[in-house]
Amino acid sequence: METNPKTGKQFLDSVNTMLRQTSADLKLEERYPGHQLVERMIIPDRVVSFRISLQRDNGAIDVLTAYRVQNNNFRGPYKGGIRWHHRVDLAEVQALAALMTIKCAVVGLPLGGAKGGVAIPEGRVYSVPERERLSRKYVEGLVHDLGPKKDIPAPDVNTDAQAMAWMADHYGKFTGESITAAFTGKPLSMGGSQGRAEATGVGVIMALERHAHHKHLELKGKTLAIQGFGNVGSHAALKAHSETGMKVTHVSNEFGCVFQDEGLDIPALMKWVAQNGQKALIKFPDGQECKEDILSADTDVLCLAALENAVTADNVGCIRAPIVIEGANGPLTAEADALAVKAGLDIVPDILANAGGVTVSYFEMVQNENQDRWTREYVLERLRGIMNNAYDDLREAARKHKCTLRRAAFLKAVDEIAAACDLRGAQ
Numbered sequence: 001m002e003t004n005p006k007t008g009k010q011f012l013d014s015v016n017t018m019l020r021q022t023s024a025d026l027k028l029e030e031r032y033p034g035h036q037l038v039e040r041m042i043i044p045d046r047v048v049s050f051r052i053s054l055q056r057d058n059g060a061i062d063v064l065t066a067y068r069v070q071n072n073n074f075r076g077p078y079k080g081g082i083r084w085h086h087r088v089d090l091a092e093v094q095a096l097a098a099l100m101t102i103k104c105a106v107v108g109l110p111l112g113g114a115k116g117g118v119a120i121p122e123g124r125v126y127s128v129p130e131r132e133r134l135s136r137k138y139v140e141g142l143v144h145d146l147g148p149k150k151d152i153p154a155p156d157v158n159t160d161a162q163a164m165a166w167m168a169d170h171y172g173k174f175t176g177e178s179i180t181a182a183f184t185g186k187p188l189s190m191g192g193s194q195g196r197a198e199a200t201g202v203g204v205i206m207a208l209e210r211h212a213h214h215k216h217l218e219l220k221g222k223t224l225a226i227q228g229f230g231n232v233g234s235h236a237a238l239k240a241h242s243e244t245g246m247k248v249t250h251v252s253n254e255f256g257c258v259f260q261d262e263g264l265d266i267p268a269l270m271k272w273v274a275q276n277g278q279k280a281l282i283k284f285p286d287g288q289e290c291k292e293d294i295l296s297a298d299t300d301v302l303c304l305a306a307l308e309n310a311v312t313a314d315n316v317g318c319i320r321a322p323i324v325i326e327g328a329n330g331p332l333t334a335e336a337d338a339l340a341v342k343a344g345l346d347i348v349p350d351i352l353a354n355a356g357g358v359t360v361s362y363f364e365m366v367q368n369e370n371q372d373r374w375t376r377e378y379v380l381e382r383l384r385g386i387m388n389n390a391y392d393d394l395r396e397a398a399r400k401h402k403c404t405l406r407r408a409a410f411l412k413a414v415d416e417i418a419a420a421c422d423l424r425g426a427q
């Protein structure tokens with residue numbers, strides 16, 4: 001993936017434009033005169049940025065910039081993941097934090113929004129001990145800002161349950177308590193929840209199933225292309241492959257795209273990538289390397305599960321699938337989204353489609369608070385209920401306002417966040 005210094009800024013501009021537009025549609029200024037609600041949603045409550053001097057295994061030091069943006073906590077404690085990626089910058093993290101606030105409101109979780117990130121040099125792959133040092137240093141920089149009732153991070157791009165384990169452990173060392181509830185997405189043995197690791201990908205397919213249900217569309221036998229084979233894309237692929245009867249014909253990552261007309265054997269592909277690395281995806285023995293970009297795949301559904309701004313005004317025209325579901329946060333730029341809507345693409349937006357991860361994080365918080373353990377079946381049943389209800393609400397709002405699901409989601413979320421902000425007074 002190319003480094004484009006403008007992507008974070010462009011992403012933030014898109015999110016802020018959407019917030020302003022929604023506030024105007026909701027007539028917030030008229031309903032709450034002089035309360036400046038939109039500014040209070042756009043300007044984050046707090047931005048923390050700090051340096052991490054990370055010692056490599058060979059003794060050299062990597063000087064890294066780390067961020068945590070707490071967007072707002074009007075509806076509940078700050079919540080959102082931490083990503084380690086070369087594209088991380090303040091604007092990107094700020095945009096992602098705002099999307100977390102919106103996402104939690106869309107699915108009705110009593111949580112606010114935050115996001116964290118560390119900008120990693122491009123191409124750098126850290127060893128396990130280096131990842132551990134990075135996790136611990138990140139917590140050291142933020143120890144007073146985090147907490148189970150304050151701000152609860154989770155995994156995101158390039159972070160996982162092991163990173164959350166180190167972070168929770170380090171946080172406990174500072175507080176003197178064996179508190180693991182300050183993080184979600186932890187391993188099961190440290191108070192993690194059943195179903196959390198795969199929750200975002202599973203939730204994407206649950207949203208697609210509900211979409212198909214409303215459209216009277218039979219998913220069985222339909223074809224699916226998935227951009228991105230990380231945590232979200234791979235679990236979405238697995239659920240689609242094993243539970244819906246869909247054929248996952250195309251899968252891509254930053255190194256290329258692989259296809260199989262009969263449908264890729266997803267468990268075998270996951271095993272292959274786990275053993276040989278992401279670079280080897282295109283060499284999967286039971287598939288062929290695609291000649292074109294995955295966006296051009298001639299499938300029934302396209303799932304975008306890579307990074308933000310993957311689809312721009314320049315390449316949106318390549319999309320051939322009539323249904324697009326967003327597993328990543330912000331995969332379409334605002335311009336691309338407008339063009340896609342104009343072209344009649346049917347889009348299930350990120351703030352609904354990928355809310356499964358934070359929803360099961362919330363379940364993890366509830367279990368931790370009550371020293372409880374839920375079964376995987378119970379977690380998935382509750383997740384299904386939340387995804388279906390949220391989808392049904394948006395579908396109804398989109399019908400009423402004659403708008404897209406994305407606009408319906410923003411209308412619902414911004415209205416609720418604004419009401420909570422107003423009730424709290426001039427804080």
Ligand code: GLU
Nearest residue numbers: 080081154156357358361
């Ligand atoms: N990183 C995930 C997201 O973007 C999950 C966040 C969480 O569980 O707090 O939605």
